[in-house]
Amino acid sequence: MATGSYGDASQKIDYVFKVVLIGDSAVGKSQILARFSRNEFSLDSKATIGVEFQTRTLLIHHKSVKAQIWDTAGQERYRAVTSAYYRGAVGAMLVYDITKRQSFDHIPRWLEELRSHADKNIVIILIGNKSDLEDQRDVPIEDAKEFAQKEGLFFLETSALESTNVETAFLTVLTEIFNIVNKKNLVASEDRGNGNPASLAGKKIVIPGPAQEIPVKSKLCCRSS
Template sequence: MASGGGYNDPSQKIDYVFKVVLNGDSAVGKSQILAGFSRNEFSLDSKATIGVEFQTRTLVIEHKFVKAQIWDTAREGRYRAVPSLYYRGAVGAMLVYDITKRQTFDHIPQWLEELRNHADKNIVIILIGNKSDLEDQRVVPTEDAKEFAQNEGMFFLETSALESTNVEDAFLTVLTEIFRIVNKKTLAAGEEQNDDTLGRGERTG
C-alpha cells in the first residue's frame, strides 16, 4: 500500500526515483496540482510557469521509499518546442484539462501524441479533469473523459486543486502503478536492472 506521508530526512535511504511529467494547456491548474501534492498548498495568485520546474516528495510504497520528481513546464502554441530534457527518463505522466473549458480537453489528444512521440512507450499515464469544485460551470462531461481515457489505456480522475480533492489519489495512482511495473520487471530480471526496464526512473541502493 502507498502512504501519503512526506519525508524530509535527507539521510533517508531512497529505493526508487520516479520522474513524472505534467502536460496540458496553460491555466488548467497544473502548477496548483503540483503545489498541492508536493507542498500541500494552494495559491490563488499562482503565476504561469516559466521554463521548467520540478518538485519532489518522498513516499512509502509497499515498504519502499520512493522519491517522486514531478516536472511542470510552460509551452504554448501548436508548434511549441519540445525540450528533450523534459521527457528524458520520465516513467509517468499526468495529462490535465479544465472541466470548465472544452478547448483544454479537446487539446488532450495533441498532448498525448507529443508524449507518445517523445517518452518511453511504457509510460504510465493518467488523465486529470481539474477544477471539479466548479461543477456549475462544467462543460466537459465526466463520461466523455472517462471513455477517452479507457480507449487510450489511461487512468482517469477528476480533481480540485483548490479543495485538494483527489490530488493525492491521482499521484498515488500513477506512482503505485509505476512501482508495480518496475518491481515486477526487477523480480523477473533478478537483481540486475536492465537498461530497457521502465525503471529508467532510477533505482538507487
C-alpha cells in the same frame, strides 16, 4: 499501502520516479503540483515560465520513493523544451480544465506528443481538474471516461483548490510504476536463478490501463496483473 510526507525525509531513497505534468496553460498543473508537493494552493498563481520541478518522498510497499514532478508552461512558445522535459519520465499526468472544452479537445495532441517523446511504457493518467466548479462544467465526465478507456489511460477528476483526489492521482501513477519496476526486478532475479544474464533488454513490460474515475483502494494496494 502508500504514505508520504511533505519535503524529503532523511532516509535512504530506494527509487526516484520522474513524472511530468502536461496540458494547456491555465488548467491548474502548477496548483496540482503545489498541492501534492507542499499541500499548498495559491489563488494568485502566476503562469509557469519554462520548466520547474518539485520533489516529495513517499513510502510505497515499505520502500522509499522520491517523486520528482516536472511542470512546464502550456504555451506553445515553450514547446522547445520537449525532448529534455520528457527524457527519463516514467509517469505522466495529462491535465485539462473541466470548465474549458478547448483544453480537453487539445488532449489528443498532448498525448501524441507525449507518446512520440517519452518511453512507450510510461504510465499515464488523464486528469480533469477544477471539479469544484461543477456549475461551470463544459466537459461531461462521460466524454473523458470514454477517451481514457479508448487510449488505455487511468482517469480521475481533481480539485487542487479543495485537495480532492490530488493525492490519489499521484499515488495511482507512482504505485503503478512501482509495481512495474518490481515486476521487472523479479524477472531479472528469476533470470539470474536460471543462469541467464539479468538484462531487461527486449523484455516487454505491459502496462494495463483501464479508465477509472476513482481507482479502487485494493488496486492501489495489492494489484497483481
